[in-house]
Amino acid sequence: MNHWIGNLKFSRKFVLIGCIAFAMFLLPTALLMRGTLADIQTALQERRGLAPARELLKLLQLTQQHRGLSASMLGGTESAAAPRQAKQVEVEASFGRAKQALAGLGDSTLGQRLDSIQGDWNTLASGVAGKTLRGADSNRLHVALIERDEMLDLDPSSASA
Template sequence: MNVHTWLDRLLLWQKFIILSVIALLLASIPTALYLNEAGKSLAAAQSETAGLAPSAAILKVIQNTQQHRGLAALALGGVAGAQEKREAKQREADEAYEKMDAIIRGFHNRAIEQA
């Protein structure tokens, strides 16, 4: 049986259905590839967002440590009132370290906890 005779026998709506199926198949490949890449981008954005809180906590620890170091140098230098400020900053730094410790324990990563 010849292909042309087979196509000639089909009604118009049947030909449109065959063309529609072919078009859907051709469109589905790039759509699937796009959705796959979009999913990767979304996962990366969610991962970055999840890392904001731990990063902010680490930066707060660093900031408090640096400020405490400066106040400790002033207190050792005999600057009036520096000792009280250093003690207050020490408490603030200790709180930041406790928060950071809780975040690290939340990772459940043995290597990070040991470090």
């Protein structure tokens, strides 16, 4: 092999060295670019999930506030009835905003899970409004609903698993 390289013109030796150097540069650069593009895709996906996550956290907060007002009202504090009703309206509006935000993700499974949670919410809210629930039952059902809402996972890859 030394004989072959030794017979090459000086300019051709530089071309050969340049080709070897380019090949050594190309592989690590390609791997770096592939990793960087994957990181960018992950960041974009996480950014798309911020608005739905914000709405779901607001929904959790409002549901927790409704739980406290419901416990107070069902415990006999009649002055808590109007604030509880106002909080119920806020929770229902928050469900609408959360659905709209989740629709932007394009994952129908998350929307279906939120619909199921909303169905349970409607049952709970009507039970509290009609005072057909005891305070302890209301609290237990609110906690179960909040736990289900916390389990609503915004990662589409794990939702299908």
